Amino acid sequence: MTEGRRIGLPRSLLYHTFHSLWTTFFEELGWRTVTSPPTNRRVLERGVALAVDESCLPMKVFLGHVESLRGHCDAVFVPRIESLNETEHVCAKFMGAYDIVRNTMPDLPLVTYDVDAANGVQERASMLALARELGAGPLVARRAYARAKAAQRAHDLEMVRLQESLLDVGSAERDHTRILVVGHSYNLADELIGKPILEFLRSLDVEVVTSAEVDKPQARALSKRLSPSIKWTYNKELLGAVELYREVVDGIILVVTFPCGPDSLMAELCQRRVEDVPVATLIIDELQAEAGMRTRLESFVDIIEAKRHAAHKAEVEA
Amino acid sequence: MSRRRVTFPHMGEYWIAFETLVELLGAQAVVPPRMTRHTLEAGAHVSPEFVCVPFKYNMGNFLEALEGGIDVIVQAGGGCRFGYYGEVQEAILRDMGYDFDLVNLVETTNLPMLVRELRRIQPGASYPRAVKAFLIAYRQAQAIEAVEDFVRKNVGFAVDRGAIDRVTARFLRELRGARTLRAVRDLRSTTLAALGAIPLAKPENPLRVGVVGELYVLMEPFANHNIERRLAESGVEVHRFVTLTSLIEHGLAGRTFVRKTIAAAGPWLEFHLGADATESVAKTWELMNEGFDGMVHVKPFGCMPEVSAMSVLQRISREYTFPIMFMSYDAQTAEAGVDTRVEAFCDMLQMRRRRQSGA
Numbered sequence: 001m002t003e004g005r006r007i008g009l010p011r012s013l014l015y016h017t018f019h020s021l022w023t024t025f026f027e028e029l030g031w032r033t034v035t036s037p038p039t040n041r042r043v044l045e046r047g048v049a050l051a052v053d054e055s056c057l058p059m060k061v062f063l064g065h066v067e068s069l070r071g072h073c074d075a076v077f078v079p080r081i082e083s084l085n086e087t088e089h090v091c092a093k094f095m096g097a098y099d100i101v102r103n104t105m106p107d108l109p110l111v112t113y114d115v116d117a118a119n120g121v122q123e124r125a126s127m128l129a130l131a132r133e134l135g136a137g138p139l140v141a142r143r144a145y146a147r148a149k150a151a152q153r154a155h156d157l158e159m160v161r162l163q164e165s166l167l168d169v170g171s172a173e174r175d176h177t178r179i180l181v182v183g184h185s186y187n188l189a190d191e192l193i194g195k196p197i198l199e200f201l202r203s204l205d206v207e208v209v210t211s212a213e214v215d216k217p218q219a220r221a222l223s224k225r226l227s228p229s230i231k232w233t234y235n236k237e238l239l240g241a242v243e244l245y246r247e248v249v250d251g252i253i254l255v256v257t258f259p260c261g262p263d264s265l266m267a268e269l270c271q272r273r274v275e276d277v278p279v280a281t282l283i284i285d286e287l288q289a290e291a292g293m294r295t296r297l298e299s300f301v302d303i304i305e306a307k308r309h310a311a312h313k314a315e316v317e318a
Numbered sequence: 319m320s321r322r323r324v325t326f327p328h329m330g331e332y333w334i335a336f337e338t339l340v341e342l343l344g345a346q347a348v349v350p351p352r353m354t355r356h357t358l359e360a361g362a363h364v365s366p367e368f369v370c371v372p373f374k375y376n377m378g379n380f381l382e383a384l385e386g387g388i389d390v391i392v393q394a395g396g397g398c399r400f401g402y403y404g405e406v407q408e409a410i411l412r413d414m415g416y417d418f419d420l421v422n423l424v425e426t427t428n429l430p431m432l433v434r435e436l437r438r439i440q441p442g443a444s445y446p447r448a449v450k451a452f453l454i455a456y457r458q459a460q461a462i463e464a465v466e467d468f469v470r471k472n473v474g475f476a477v478d479r480g481a482i483d484r485v486t487a488r489f490l491r492e493l494r495g496a497r498t499l500r501a502v503r504d505l506r507s508t509t510l511a512a513l514g515a516i517p518l519a520k521p522e523n524p525l526r527v528g529v530v531g532e533l534y535v536l537m538e539p540f541a542n543h544n545i546e547r548r549l550a551e552s553g554v555e556v557h558r559f560v561t562l563t564s565l566i567e568h569g570l571a572g573r574t575f576v577r578k579t580i581a582a583a584g585p586w587l588e589f590h591l592g593a594d595a596t597e598s599v600a601k602t603w604e605l606m607n608e609g610f611d612g613m614v615h616v617k618p619f620g621c622m623p624e625v626s627a628m629s630v631l632q633r634i635s636r637e638y639t640f641p642i643m644f645m646s647y648d649a650q651t652a653e654a655g656v657d658t659r660v661e662a663f664c665d666m667l668q669m670r671r672r673r674q675s676g677a
Binding site: 051052054055056059080082091092093095096098099100102103104106112114119227228229230231232258259261262264265267268269272273283 | 365366367368370402404405410422573588589590592593595620621622623625626630632646
């Protein structure tokens with residue numbers, strides 16, 4: 001194992017949320033990390049071929065990433081997460097990801113850790129156990145965990161700060177239309193799913209704010225105003241982002257991948273309960289035609305710009 | 319407080335137990351009309367487009383019941399997006415102009431909590447009254463399950479199928495009036511005795527098939543296009559393990575049950591997949607090892623926990639050449655398609671049997 005010692009990280013699902021934590025952790029343990037390339041058509045096609053037909057698009061993308069790490073590392077890292085705190089849980093695909101990969105690619109060596117805080121399985125203990133499994137002593141393990149957590153916190157703060165500096169400009173003096181794009185980090189940050197949407201909006205001279213860079217604990221607390229009973233941690237963050245920014249944006253776009261159950265319910269509730277800002281839902285599947293997506297975005301932007309100008313005109317005349 | 323008018327979603331024949339529960343609490347039960355295509359169409363029309371199909375059936379039930387005036391809607395929850403149904407359904411119905419109280423049983427994880435929630439159905443119902451109502455309704459549900467279990471295993475072999483149907487129909491009719499523990503017990507035992515007396519032409523070693531999957535589609539014959547009955551009538555002994563009372567018991571057992579189920583899934587699972595999916599894998603593995611002829615896995619289209627289970631079941635099926643038929647239901651699933659697939663599946667099982675005995 002002297003030459004090897006490489007852990008493969010699929011650039012997919014929670015990688016887009018926890019890459020600082022994971023990369024720092026494995027590197028502090030003395031392993032090199034190999035991250036799969038940004039999603040491309042080939043990765044998606046392999047994922048589609050490997051996945052159960054009805055899997056959601058992010059799961060198909062994920063399996064493509066896992067497969068693309070074959071031969072490039074000693075083991076692929078696939079965490080198993082059920083709940084990150086005592087009162088919430090995450091989507092079932094994060095519960096199943098490890099066993100799905102294990103049964104879909106039985107010959108691929110994997111490493112994992114389990115987090116189910118609602119049932120007493122804590123991230124810290126699980127990550128320390130994984131460190132032990134990878135040959136680290138207790139001191140190195142604890143130091144790696146502490147540094148990984150610090151790196152993750154620094155990263156999260158930086159993202160929030162970037163977004164806030166963008167929002168500092170009040171709506172009175174800004175001349176660009178501002179749109180909040182709401183979607184899971186693993187969708188918005190994905191080269192094939194979310195990136196084209198964000199880039200196209202920017203090309204229309206739209207100022208884009210996203211749900212990926214919110215203050216997560218604050219957003220989760222705020223989500224109760226829109227939906228008191230929603231339990232999925234990541235959906236709470238999305239609803240919280242809506243609540244946090246709805247007063248300072250001109251429109252909201254919900255990016256939903258097919259056939260996401262939590263998102264379909266959340267989008268329904270958002271459309272009903274957010275009445276002050278125009279809300280559009282954009283559904284993405286693996287056959288997504290870019291032309292169709294652009295047409296929809298263009299017409300949405302047209303509508304809110306017309307609305308904005310009308311409001312501006314009314315203000316000037318008054 | 320006046321008697322409140324209470325409705326609930328349909329699921330198989332459990333409406334009898336739900337009706338008993340509501341009425342013994344002192345409220346008035348409004349049973350939604352029997353499901354038809356219209357129920358599904360009306361429900362789908364007001365539901366998010368790709369929400370799973372149980373949501374749409376529930377909405378159809380509520381809309382049809384609300385026409386008669388309703389004070390309370392009771393909704394339950396499960397381990398997946400089922401748990402979030404209540405709030406979204408309430409928002410949709412309120413936007414349509416309906417006014418009602420929603421009693422959402424989703425948060426209840428122990429019996430005292432459940433009984434407390436039940437008392438919200440009819441404020442003023444005493445604690446002992448609520449406990450008694452729950453117990454009697456629970457026994458009714460178990461009686462339904464015992465009768466249906468017999469039917470699934472034997473109706474395919476009855477010399478006169480009509481005889482089984484007549485006994486079952488009478489049982490369901492009389493169960494509505496059996497509202498003491500004793501009456502439920504007596505009706506259950508006389509019915510099982512009557513069923514046991516019906517002549518069967520059952521081979522010593524009949525084809526045996528297990529049915530697993532997502533709870534609602536599994537337990538609502540209208541939603542699964544009567545798949546169990548179709549299987550049974552093709553000459554199969556059909557085994558199903560997920561029932562309403564088993565779900566309640568497993569829910570109360572919490573993690574103990576989850577741990578046992580993961581262990582029962584043998585080498586295939588290290589972790590819980592969520593909702594009923596771990597059990598789908600565990601049962602398949604157990605029944606295959608017991609020598610069952612095949613399995614049928616049913617779920618609503620897109621049901622994530624069961625899609626996870628499928629990746630495991632497909633592997634088991636491949637590695638052991640063990641027949642598993644996967645059925646996925648949405649609002650568009652056609653009855654004829656289900657019929658053809660069941661027929662082909664059963665023919666294949668028969669052929670395998672003949673090949674095995676010939677070898």
